Amino acid sequence: MATISATGSHREPVTHVIFDMDGLLLDTEKFYTEVQEIILSRYNKTFDWSLKAKMMGKKAIESARIFVEETGLSDSLSAEDFLVEREEMLQKLFPSSELMPGASRLIRHLHAKGIPICVATGSHMRHFVLKTQRHGELFSLMHHVVKGDDPEVKQGKPSPDIFLAAAKRFEGGPMDSCKCLVFEDAPAGVLAAKNAGMSVVMVPDPRLDISYHTSADQVLSSLLDFNPTEWGLPPFDDAKS
Numbered sequence: 750m751a752t753i754s755a756t757g758s759h760r761e762p763v764t765h766v767i768f769d770m771d772g773l774l775l776d777t778e779k780f781y782t783e784v785q786e787i788i789l790s791r792y793n794k795t796f797d798w799s800l801k802a803k804m805m806g807k808k809a810i811e812s813a814r815i816f817v818e819e820t821g822l823s824d825s826l827s828a829e830d831f832l833v834e835r836e837e838m839l840q841k842l843f844p845s846s847e848l849m850p851g852a853s854r855l856i857r858h859l860h861a862k863g864i865p866i867c868v869a870t871g872s873h874m875r876h877f878v879l880k881t882q883r884h885g886e887l888f889s890l891m892h893h894v895v896k897g898d899d900p901e902v903k904q905g906k907p908s909p910d911i912f913l914a915a916a917k918r919f920e921g922g923p924m925d926s927c928k929c930l931v932f933e934d935a936p937a938g939v940l941a942a943k944n945a946g947m948s949v950v951m952v953p954d955p956r957l958d959i960s961y962h963t964s965a966d967q968v969l970s971s972l973l974d975f976n977p978t979e980w981g982l983p984p985f986d987d988a989k990s
């Protein structure tokens with residue numbers, strides 16, 4: 750089934766699109782999960798999706814603090830040391846990052862139709878470069894990319910900072926928030942988009958608790974299920990009428 754839920758039945762037509770990156774365009778959330786499971790196993794603890802839900806989409810140091818606190822490890826492992834340990838493993842994994850289903854099709858479609866598109870990711874510059882190194886041509890279609898270590902992003906998601914900065918940098922910006930559609934996979938990202946006054950399509954991992962779906966305007970199981978015309982955007986050329 751394409752649409753899991755559509756909590757906001759009234760859809761504002763949009764003119765600009767902002768994409769999250771990790772877990773939405775790129776299948777990189779699995780790398781974070783993998784290394785966090787390895788680190789926790791050293792302490793005979795297990796990683797679960799309730800903790801994952803709190804960490805994903807956030808700036809590295811913010812999610813590291815959540816990790817050590819929620820797992821009760823803060824006395825033996827600082828957030829900073831956790832990041833150092835995680836980093837060594839992540840750096841080897843990121844260059845093999847693959848696209849999520851439907852990401853290439855949707856980006857190419859919107860770009861071809863002249864819809865301004867950009868990326869707003871909690872990832873900092875160094876990680877962004879590693880993750881996108883096999884996808885340079887696709888990411889070059891973005892009008893701009895706002896990263897987590899951008900000076901304008903004072904606070905990570907769920908703060909609206911990153912999406913407001915993204916809306917500002919479009920041609921003729923700042924764009925009206927209500928004209929911007931955000932695609933997100935993370936609960937913190939969905940809240941950040943809503944805090945910025947934008948519409949948001951959530952494409953969550955199926956392991957995420959469905960209680961996190963309620964803030965999104967639409968919830969899809971894949972980017973392949975997105976119907977641009979529902980949002981006032983041009984239809985896919987191969988769309989069936």
Ligand SMILES: O=P(O)(O)OC[C@@H](O)CO
Binds near residue numbers: 769772781805869
């Ligand atoms: O904002 P995104 O692109 O999901 O990046 C966050 C990332 O650093 C890991 O969750």
Ligand SMILES: [Mg+2]
Binds near residue numbers: 772
């Ligand atoms: Mg994400």
